[in-house]
Amino acid sequence: MATQNTRTLARLMMAPSVVVLLIWMAVPLAMTLYYSFQNYNLLTPQNVSFAGFFNYQYFYTDPAFFQSIWNTLLLVLGVLAITVIGGTAIALLIDQPIFGQGIVRILVISPFFVMPPVAALIWKNMIMHPGYGVFADIAKFFGVQPIDWFAQYPLFSVIIIVAWQWLPFATLILLTALQSLDSEQREAAEMDGANFFNRFIYLTIPHLSRAVTVVILIQTIFLLGIYAEILVTTNGGPGYASTNLTFLIYRTARLGYDVGGGAAGGIIAVVLANIVAIFLMRAVGKNLDK
Amino acid sequence: MARSVTTGAKIGWSIAAWVVALLIFFPILYAVITSLKTEQEAIAGFSLIPSGTFENYITVQTQRDYFKPFMNSVILSVGSTILALIIAIPSAWAMAFAPTKRTKDILMWMLSTKMMPSVAVLLPIFIIFRTFGLLDSRVGLTIMLTLINLPIVVWMLYTYFREIPGEILEAARMDGASLWKEIVYVLTPMAIPGIASTLLLNIILAWNEAFWTIQLTTTNAAPLTAFIASFSSPQGLFWAKLSAASTMAIAPILILGWFSQKQLVRGLTFGAVK
Numbered sequence: 001m002a003t004q005n006t007r008t009l010a011r012l013m014m015a016p017s018v019v020v021l022l023i024w025m026a027v028p029l030a031m032t033l034y035y036s037f038q039n040y041n042l043l044t045p046q047n048v049s050f051a052g053f054f055n056y057q058y059f060y061t062d063p064a065f066f067q068s069i070w071n072t073l074l075l076v077l078g079v080l081a082i083t084v085i086g087g088t089a090i091a092l093l094i095d096q097p098i099f100g101q102g103i104v105r106i107l108v109i110s111p112f113f114v115m116p117p118v119a120a121l122i123w124k125n126m127i128m129h130p131g132y133g134v135f136a137d138i139a140k141f142f143g144v145q146p147i148d149w150f151a152q153y154p155l156f157s158v159i160i161i162v163a164w165q166w167l168p169f170a171t172l173i174l175l176t177a178l179q180s181l182d183s184e185q186r187e188a189a190e191m192d193g194a195n196f197f198n199r200f201i202y203l204t205i206p207h208l209s210r211a212v213t214v215v216i217l218i219q220t221i222f223l224l225g226i227y228a229e230i231l232v233t234t235n236g237g238p239g240y241a242s243t244n245l246t247f248l249i250y251r252t253a254r255l256g257y258d259v260g261g262g263a264a265g266g267i268i269a270v271v272l273a274n275i276v277a278i279f280l281m282r283a284v285g286k287n288l289d290k
Numbered sequence: 291m292a293r294s295v296t297t298g299a300k301i302g303w304s305i306a307a308w309v310v311a312l313l314i315f316f317p318i319l320y321a322v323i324t325s326l327k328t329e330q331e332a333i334a335g336f337s338l339i340p341s342g343t344f345e346n347y348i349t350v351q352t353q354r355d356y357f358k359p360f361m362n363s364v365i366l367s368v369g370s371t372i373l374a375l376i377i378a379i380p381s382a383w384a385m386a387f388a389p390t391k392r393t394k395d396i397l398m399w400m401l402s403t404k405m406m407p408s409v410a411v412l413l414p415i416f417i418i419f420r421t422f423g424l425l426d427s428r429v430g431l432t433i434m435l436t437l438i439n440l441p442i443v444v445w446m447l448y449t450y451f452r453e454i455p456g457e458i459l460e461a462a463r464m465d466g467a468s469l470w471k472e473i474v475y476v477l478t479p480m481a482i483p484g485i486a487s488t489l490l491l492n493i494i495l496a497w498n499e500a501f502w503t504i505q506l507t508t509t510n511a512a513p514l515t516a517f518i519a520s521f522s523s524p525q526g527l528f529w530a531k532l533s534a535a536s537t538m539a540i541a542p543i544l545i546l547g548w549f550s551q552k553q554l555v556r557g558l559t560f561g562a563v564k
Contacts, residue, residue, distance in 0.1 A: 266410030
């Protein structure tokens with residue numbers, strides 16, 4: 001159907017975004033790769049020399065590296081678990097015939113629109129603060145010693161905050177998927193004597209699998225890069241207890257002024273992100289091509 | 291068709307749903323309430339009833355010049371979204387109406403650029419920005435936000451444009467419409483809702499972006515994300531003021547978000563869930 005002319009025109013129309021993204025991908029990444037083989041510290045910019053694999057070795061042998069990888073995994077998986085399970089439960093609840101469904105929906109999705117520094121500071125100061133937070137007030141009411149969340153369970157606290165931000169996203173998508181479930185199919189199952197539990201296992205879960213896949217894909221992209229929530233709450237600490245890979249590279253690069261080390265960390269992050277991406281794309285491709 | 295539900299069951303479900311919804315919304319509500327308290331009240335233990343002072347809002351403006359980061363947020367989010375739309379509309383258009391074998395690969399590649407960790411290119415970007423004097427400038431940050439949201443903008447527009455039936459163009463052509471008339475009278479009206487949703491969603495995403503906005507600004511171009519993050523190391527008691535600043539920072543986008551919740555699902559799942 002398309003003539004040679006329209007094909008040329010189509011290519012021209014696509015050129016700007018493709019070229020812009022290509023440059024955006026290639027140039028900084030090539031620079032990162034180059035710096036990762038250099039001894040380059042912003043505090044002593046006159047002493048730049050070839051470093052071989054020293055930066056990688058340095059980054060790789062740093063005990064903080066493995067801790068940060070582990071923290072990244074816990075953060076992503078923890079948030080995914082809470083949001084997918086919690087999101088399904090809440091979506092099922094809202095999908096029931098209830099009064100004021102529209103308002104309930106609005107209340108539930110609101111945290112998604114709260115910018116990360118605000119979300120983190122509200123939780124840090126007003127909810128989880130060991131002296132004046134709401135959790136501390138509740139603990140005092142029951143005569144229990146309040147928990148110092150960010151000192152005792154730093155990573156878990158960050159997981160809670162991030163899960164609060166992403167729970168609405170999972171809920172909203174799962175709710176949309178639930179509402180597209182054919183009501184006739186559901187009624188037929190009811191008439192055939194399937195109880196709530198059976199309907200959930202054999203009808204709802206298979207129907208939701210596509211939406212769950214999408215939730216996992218999109219959230220993983222964003223969760224690997226969690227930064228601001230850590231910056232304003234624990235600043236990665238105590239020690240490296242709540243430092244994820246993103247935050248470790250930021251620490252090395254911006255606080256340590258170590259361009260070479262930060263770049264090596266960056267390349268490692270890119271490799272890891274690609275492994276996750278290939279894995280995810282394959283799973284998603286399978287699920288989306290239906 | 292409607293399932294028969296007893297009133298008792300409906301009341302039961304409603305109570306459960308409202309309790310859950312209010313618990314989830316509570317941190318936001320409590321920040322708004324705290325913003326209306328005095329600093330002494332703010333740390334005086336749990337209370338849902340503020341004295342109703344607006345002093346914090348005034349103090350945030352007079353002492354910290356709140357209007358400046360607010361305007362930066364508006365300029366950066368709207369500016370970067372419009373710039374991204376200008377670049378993305380032609381390509382999404384081409385992909386939707388003149389798809390080739392490679393269109394799907396290009397779309398997947400664009401999405402994959404979103405998977406590149408921002409932090410991996412932090413230093414090169416920092417050094418480039420420093421070299422060209424773009425650090426802490428609105429121009430630099432607008433470019434940055436345009437780049438990181440461009441793949442999503444292209445994807446969203448593509449999923450909307452794809453739903454415009456191609457036959458309608460042929461019909462218009464048969465009726466003797468010129469290409470120009472075709473674009474102005476047939477295509478544009480059908481494309482506007484999709485473009486509007488994309489615009490709205492990307493303003494939200496750009497407004498809340500909190501990596502590059504914090505890394506690349508200090509004072510002049512700092513939007514609300516960086517402004518609020520600067521409150522993380524407090525001097526003295528400041529919770530009521532922080533709450534006032536927070537409330538103002540999230541209110542506009544929260545309201546935009548409420549209006550765009552339907553498009554949000556479509557947009558952020560790239561049309562996979564509708």
